[in-house]
Amino acid sequence: MTDLRSTVESYWAAADARDWDAFAGLLAEDVVYTLPQTRERISGRERYVAFNREYPGDWRVRIERIVAEPGHAVSWILLAVGLEETQAITFFTADEDGRITAVTDFWPEPYEPPAGRERLVERY
Amino acid sequence: MTDLRSTVESYWAAADARDWDAFAGLLAEDVVYTLPQTRERISGRERYVAFNREYPGDWRVRIERIVAEPGHAVSWILLAVGLEETQAITFFTADEDGRITAVTDFWPEPYEPPAGRERLVERY
Numbered sequence A, B: 001m002t003d004l005r006s007t008v009e010s011y012w013a014a015a016d017a018r019d020w021d022a023f024a025g026l027l028a029e030d031v032v033y034t035l036p037q038t039r040e041r042i043s044g045r046e047r048y049v050a051f052n053r054e055y056p057g058d059w060r061v062r063i064e065r066i067v068a069e070p071g072h073a074v075s076w077i078l079l080a081v082g083l084e085e086t087q088a089i090t091f092f093t094a095d096e097d098g099r100i101t102a103v104t105d106f107w108p109e110p111y112e113p114p115a116g117r118e119r120l121v122e123r124y
Helices: A005-016 A020-025 A045-053 B005-016 B020-025 B045-053
Strands: A027-035 A040-043 A059-069 A072-081 A084-094 A100-106 B027-035 B040-043 B059-069 B072-081 B084-094 B100-106
Touching (some): A005 A059, A005 A072, A005 A084, A020 A027, A020 A045, A040 A045, A059 B072, A072 B059, B005 B020, B005 B072, B005 B084, B020 B045, B027 B045, B040 B045
Parallel strands (some): A027 A100, B027 B100
Antiparallel strands (some): A027 A040, A059 A072, A072 A084, B027 B040, B072 B084
């Protein structure tokens, strides 16, 4: 079983190109998508492709980092909508044929740091 | 070069035990910590250990998943403070001796899902 790096690269390339046939081809039929921040879950390839296809906005994807091992991978991406850029971290699990069986997304938002640690940190 | 799984397990075990000597022993002297959500950065082992040692709260760590490859790893942890639980995703980079040279943390917060996708999702 090879690591999942190229699968994750293809996943984001297909999403960025709105190539939903290529995107669907990477997914197991019973893929489960989970969004822990909203406690939402989507079950099945057809629904998950529809969710992505219908996702609003002229978003573009840039991969910042992928960490991969056999059966598991994580991507850190930058998602740009016009001049606004957000970051997303996505955990992937695949079956023995390399098809994606689970996708779990996190969308961390900017926040102001708490007071008291200024002597240790710099802002960038 | 071995993968970083055991290093990351030791990192969180040391943090959870407040064993700052063990924690420091996993870090390169010039380790850089980055928090993209606040745009904060901490440079150097001494400052980074101080930041963690002084971090307030009686927090406990539970590892949800680690994905590792040579030189890179990612952890997804649950951090509990009393009954409150938050999730964190942390990217690690190490040098050829396996010492951690870069740590990048994300702390995603819960949010309400946007309307319009109820037919595709279930809440859990």
